[in-house]
Amino acid sequence: MRHVPKAVAALLAVIVMLLSLGHPAYAAKTTPEREYKIPSWDMRWGVEGEDGSLDEVRDPGKTWMHIQDDSQLPTQPGNIGSAWIRIRLPSLYDETPAVLFENIYGRHITLYKDGINFYESYRGYNYENNRILIPLKPEDSGKTLYIWTESSRNRLGIIGNVITGDYRDLLGNLVRMDVLDIVLGSTFIFIALVLLICSFFLFRPSMAMWLSLSAIVLSIGLMIVTYSPFLYTFYRSFGKLYLQLFDVGMFILLPSLAYFFEQNISSILLIRQFRKVLTAYSLFCFTMMIVNLGAQERLNDVYYFFSVTVLYVLLVALLVLLVFASVRRALKGDHEAIILSTGFAFFAVISISELTWFFIREGHYNLFLWKWGVFGFVLALIAILGRRLAEKHKQVVRYSRELEMFNNELQRSEKMEIISDLAASVAHEVRNPLQVTRGFLQLMSKQEDGKNKDYLYIALEELDRASAIITDFLTFAKPEFEQTKTLTILDEFKHIEGIISPMANLQGGKISLDIPQEIKVRGNSSKFKQAFINIIKNSIEALRDQGHIQIWAYVDNGEAVIHIRDNGEGMDAQTLSRLGEPYFSNKTKGTGLGMMVTFRIIETMNGKISFTSAKGVGTEATIRFPVAG
Missing domain, CATH: 3.30.565.10 (Histidine kinase-like ATPase, C-terminal domain)
Structure with a gap:
């Protein structure tokens, strides 16, 4: 650890601390004791011609599956786009009971109780992760809920917990589930705006780094906010806009990330060429998004293929390439590369693992760990930026001291030049009269006896001292050496x-x-x-x-x-x-x-x-x- 920069150790400590917030032990402390997790439910796939009417569940010829594993969705037949779910409510002891579904997948969801449709949600966009909180009554204990869910994609069913308890407690749980995403994403967006404003006050070489960094942080913050179920739960009417902003964030992220690495970490030809490809492809995807919107989303399948499947493959390839480049630079002893490699490797490993698992499960997986990888990566970027700012500050301080020293030296030189000219002129004008005076005093000292002779010797000594001072003046004024x-x-x-x-x-x-x-x-x-x-x-x-x-x-x-x-x-x-x-x-x-x-x-x-x-x-x-x- 002695050779690892302190910023890396601090980065790891912050990441571990934040990840610990999601630990089950921590979550358990925030869960009221009266909450009850429903352990299982029944489910059957819909058939062609069913439209979600309650009469369809009374058909005794249909087979129901008993579901106890809430960690994954059941395997969906290829030609099925709907399903029925049957849940028996436990005893309800609260005055204002409710049931919370952490994740129900589907674009069109209808809930029935007592033979009545009492909740219905339809989303006209491709975000099928639903968090639903339904208020109940104490007399609903033991009753059966029927849920009809319909989707255009191959994800149907319940994943995660189904919990009953007090409505206010469950509402608090619902907010706490995803509010951290909003805080984290909004923080990144704010940081990006600050970086963007500051970049306009920098010189061109530094401006490129700050602009690319602000684009990375902005796109990441935008993606975290718009991917969070929080907005789709509480502000669902703008869901289509959220998805479009998420795609725009992805289109910005890839070329910005490649450009940042190219300019600051490694300018190898492969990264530069790949950055050009990503820039062109992001522009292509953005154009496809505009065309799809203009065509009333009739090209959704084509757009999904290019903006999700192909783009995610390019993202994985970029992450692998950048990990290789940063590790290669770090092995050369570059401290900035070591910091970046630590944060970026954390982000890349999590992202590549989640994306791989997402495609292996054919989309039956909710991406959530990537945001913590992003957090670690952004911390590394900010650590590098702070390190560079500290170096710039040291340079400014050093240059200021040198400037002050040069200024003092210039003033001293000017002062010395003036004094030298004055000293030379005064010394020449004074030395000749002194020499004449000394000569006459020497003659007088030979003719005088007694007390006056002592006075003459004192006068001669003072004249010699004055002559020595004049010699110093001349040496100072003209220190050039005749013989070296x-x-x-x-x-x-x-x-x-x-x-x-x-x-x-x-x-x-x-x-x-x-x-x-x-x-x-x-x-x-x-x-x-x-x-x-x-x-x-x-x-x-x-x-x-x-x-x-x-x-x-x-x-x-x-x-x-x-x-x-x-x-x-x-x-x-x-x-x-x-x-x-x-x-x-x-x-x-x-x-x-x-x-x-x-x-x-x-x-x-x-x-x-x-x-x-x-x-x-x-x-x-x-x-x-x-x-x-």
Whole structure:
């Protein structure tokens, strides 16, 4: 399970939970104790010339069959289109008793009690699954009901339970039987509409996937709603429209499903060609439906053959092909294919099994498990969509951060360019007067004695400090190196260590080097030393008692990586983010030029510098240079 995506495990958990709602133990808890299941009834096939009048059941020459198995319909003779059913009612103890027939097959159904026709239903369309709730009276106990059922197809009789009990309880049972279909199908239709609306705000590559997915979810929701007995039980007058919408949903589903797989899972030639065939055939079936309606349904048998028999064969072929394609992709380690294969395999196995059993039983089977397979498949599709949305969100966040970084870098570059021009002009204009002043002060210091000579030395030191600042300005403004050569990093740092170690010792700290001899970079030796002396000097100034500065280097992906770590005071995030900004310094007497120059030198050497720091822990600088060839 460790290698299976979490979405797959969640998908299976939801499917198992929903399927458990239909478990007999659960159903038993919702059934009132006063309900009674009638265990058996009698049935005989109609003969030619019978029209459903009650006199026909009094003929003693007709043979009745005793039916005890309510799980399947009796085998119907080929030329018979009607049947009589005889049921003896048990004792009725409720004030408002009723009898519920879960499934009676037939287009024309008539019920007789006490020799009177007290219920009749005729459906002018090919949906022959009837759920019937008949109110009774307590005095109907022990009476016999006669049911005449007639059909143009080879499905007649009762399948499922025949239950007596209180009318209100049985009405609740009748609603609960199929209301979940309406909720489930309506949910899919709503999701499809949301996907459809969202698709218009997407770019063209994503729009194709969303449109095909919305078409799949819409057609599935439409089929679940219009196939449910709920509508035919409570809103039977629109039955013909429901069947037409079911067919339209099937016509949309097949090419949409093939297109979704072609675009998102596998674009093998066979799927692409099969999708074109399905699109053409769906258009043909839709045309046949229009022609049949225009011909007052006189072409029902032809339309049924093309829109049911042939189309279901194509559906099975498509499911087998798509299972093969998704499993083939999943075996390559594609997580989306694994998710889809799990949900789609669940749907395909159930659908293929039910369709096969439907044709084996010659239509004597009520398809109902397929909707749960569809539910699992749609969950897999939504899981894939959610996964892709999460990936897109991560990309947007990453691009936003990169854009912010580029924007900051652009602002920094513009600011540096302005400061560079200003620094160069000021440095050139100031350096010459300073040099002249220094020369005259040196001459005066040779002629002066006593106290004035000390003042002159102080003035010369300050002029030297000003000259060093101007040199930093010029280095920052024009960091190009006049002479570059291959530098051995270890040799350079040994020289730096000799210069800077006395300062570290005064602070009570020490410096340790761990740099291989063979690492070399290209640059100017004096500028290289200047940059790293600035970094190490800042580390020394941040040291506390028993401070330690570690310097090590290695080669990584063609780059020389140098680390300088101290265990000094450290910096907070705000200070860390401002390092290298013009004239920023967290020292009381600092000018901010040192780190500016360091950043500029490293940048000119095609290097990169970054810092990590924590207050009270220390700071680590990481510098990367291209390795010299």
